[in-house]
Amino acid sequence: MANMSTGSAKSLRRPLIAGNWKMNLGLKDSVDLVRQLVDGAPAGGSGPEIMVAPPFTALTVVAELLKGKSIKLGAQNMHPEASGAFTGEVSPSQLLDVGCSHVILGHSERRRMFGDTDAFIKKKLQAAVKLKLVPVLCIGETLEERESNRTFRVLETQIKGALEGFAPTDLAQLVVAYEPVWAIGTGKTATPDQAQQAHAFVRQQLKGLYGEGWAQSVRILYGGSVTPENVDELMSQPDVDGALVGGASLKPVGFLRIINFKAGTKASA
Numbered sequence: 001m002a003n004m005s006t007g008s009a010k011s012l013r014r015p016l017i018a019g020n021w022k023m024n025l026g027l028k029d030s031v032d033l034v035r036q037l038v039d040g041a042p043a044g045g046s047g048p049e050i051m052v053a054p055p056f057t058a059l060t061v062v063a064e065l066l067k068g069k070s071i072k073l074g075a076q077n078m079h080p081e082a083s084g085a086f087t088g089e090v091s092p093s094q095l096l097d098v099g100c101s102h103v104i105l106g107h108s109e110r111r112r113m114f115g116d117t118d119a120f121i122k123k124k125l126q127a128a129v130k131l132k133l134v135p136v137l138c139i140g141e142t143l144e145e146r147e148s149n150r151t152f153r154v155l156e157t158q159i160k161g162a163l164e165g166f167a168p169t170d171l172a173q174l175v176v177a178y179e180p181v182w183a184i185g186t187g188k189t190a191t192p193d194q195a196q197q198a199h200a201f202v203r204q205q206l207k208g209l210y211g212e213g214w215a216q217s218v219r220i221l222y223g224g225s226v227t228p229e230n231v232d233e234l235m236s237q238p239d240v241d242g243a244l245v246g247g248a249s250l251k252p253v254g255f256l257r258i259i260n261f262k263a264g265t266k267a268s269a
């Protein structure tokens with residue numbers, strides 16, 4: 001893959017560190033974790049924006065603890081319809097009701113295990129932006145796709161499949177998360193160069209759809225085995241604007257270290 005940098009306006013984008021708890025933690029452990037994050041997060045909302053996405057069952061109790069705090073609350077998924085006979089699903093307004101400001105959409109686990117297609121993800125995105133929920137759109141290639149040199153094609157299809165047809169003003173708050181499927185939960189992180197190449201490609205796609213100014217304003221997070229050990233180098237890349245953290249977001253000390261990443265030490269691009 002060609003090395004690319006987009007002449008990134010990184011300093012204009014506030015980093016976002018997000019924790020995706022997936023199907024983990026009961027109420028007691030959720031409360032314990034959030035209390036420690038609230039106590040340990042940079043004072044006065046300085047530093048990166050922070051978001052946690054607990055399971056649906058813990059949203060209300062976590063929302064209570066986050067009242068008046070700078071840490072944002074997100075959901076891991078939602079249904080695009082406003083209400084109705086959709087057993088087991090949760091609507092955008094229900095998420096707003098419990099205090100969510102963000103929603104993760106199109107996570108590869110949902111695409112792979114629950115049949116979320118680009119078309120369905122687009123409907124969810126439409127519903128999210130209508131209610132001003134910040135969508136965190138996840139994209140990423142499988143190992144097989146990477147090894148057969150289809151990474152960029154897959155990313156392009158996923159981006160265009162979800163975004164085409166939107167006005168940039170509708171997508172004002174959009175966050176994209178590049179999560180290579182082969183790096184999720186495997187301990188096999190993308191190298192900083194691999195992450196940068198993919199992020200730069202994503203930003204080019206956004207530029208092609210909506211122009212340079214808007215593309216430079218969108219935050220692109222990296223996700224896939226992010227740890228306290230590798231976050232600094234990842235965050236040093238010009239187009240890596242944050243992290244979507246799975247396993248390591250369940251451990252308060254480690255997640256706080258990720259929040260307090262030190263970028264700029266080993267930039268390679």
Ligand code: 13P
Pocket residue numbers: 020107179183184185186187223224225226244245246247248
């Ligand atoms: P891990 O950090 O556990 O690899 O998970 C990444 C992820 O899927 C976040 O959405």
